[in-house]
Amino acid sequence: MRVQSAAFLLISSTAYGFAPASVRAPVLHDVGNAVNFRPSALALADKPRSNDVSTNMAKSSAMQMSSEASDAGGEKSFGSKLFDAYTKTANVATTLFPLWTVLFTAIALKKPSTFDFFTTEYFTAALAALMLSMGITLTPADFVAVASEPSSVLMQFSLCYGMMPALAWGLGKAFGLEAGLLAGMVLVGSINGGQASNLCTYIARGNVALSVLMTTATTVGAILMTPFLCKTMLGAVVPVDAKGIAMSTIQVVLAPIAIGMTANKFFPKLIKAILPFAPVVGVVSTCLLVASAVAQVAEPIMNAGIGLQIPVLLLHLIGGLVGYWLPKVTGFGEVKSRTMAIETSMKSSAFGFLLAKLHFGDYIARVPSAVSVVWMALTGSMLAVIWRYIPVNEDE
DSSP states (O other): OHHHHHHHHHHHHHHHHTSOOOSSOOOEEEETTEEEEOOOHHHHHTSOOOHHHHHHHHHTOHHHHHHHHHHSSSSOOHHHHHHHHHHHHHHHHHHTHHHHHHHHHHHHHHOGGGGTTSOHHHHHHHHHHHHHHHHTTOOHHHHHHHTTSHHHHHHHHHIIIIIHHHHHHHHHHHTTOOHHHHHHHHHHHHSOBOTHHHHHHHHTTOOHHHHHHHHHHHHHHHHHHHHHHHHHHHTTTSOBOHHHHHHHHIIIIIHHHHHHHHHHHHOHHHHHHHGGGHHHHHHHHHHHHHHHHHHHTHHHHHHHTHHHHHHHHHHHHHHHHHHHHHHHHTTOOHHHHHHHHHHHHOBOHHHHHHHHHHHBSOGGGGHHHHHHHHHHHHHHHHHHHHHHTSOOOTTO
């Protein structure tokens, strides 16, 4: 059973790693356990989306800034050539992000002590830093833009904090998970969407700008919804510190985003200079976050076997399918339905792991979040690759 469990984790990760993860040098800003995709103006131009949102997204693209720097003037200076070389290398490194995740996961399972240095303090700081990297790409206009897509954002919000927690509870009960694992399942279902959804939405020919707005909405919403759902659904199952969850969410999510937005507003030149370096830092940070989460519960993951792998997989898979079907039958177009499906399926599992570690009384409750890191990535990329080869009606 231990071998089966390890095989499931590594085979699934490898499948994700070798999926066609990008086209034309995407720019990645990693947040939480995932990658926040900021497309260039060219990438946004061929997608049906709001012009205002697309323009704002394009302006925040580090790739666009790099292109502008390269094209300015005729003869390139040594500094420009060096920066171009860095940009190309960084694009390759970030495109291979899934492969690095596979390697770090394998090391964490094989030799967990390798990541003993990455303590809770480092884990929390890394998550906060990644949220900050999201904040520096946002402006108040992004939140105003949410109002321009209220029905789509509200639908996805209800899927994230309504359907997914209920599905997690049902799967946990159906598979007879013990109380601690059930609590961890519900926590995974009750956290905000992960920023890898932005990249997968782009691959699936969805609406990237809308994806970012939905991710932002559920991330901010986690401050209230995650502690409320955990306390309501799990209060009688395992000890849950709802107040602690709320405080951690404010510290790790809201504060860094607010600081990043403030910096973006008052120090735009500094932020513009920093942005091109954020992807590589994000990939390294995320690999450490994933490896640390897996290493800390490597033995329970191996011992849990198929009995835990299957329900966690089904949570993300069924969540994605329902997240597509429900918007579709209620009148949303193909592009928006794909976007909501991927947003619903892909959760911020590393953040869930941190909350379980800090605020759940049962040690085993953190295991589902660690397992979810792999299955979330696989499910989202699988949906994205399938949809990439299914044409979208231009009118939708």
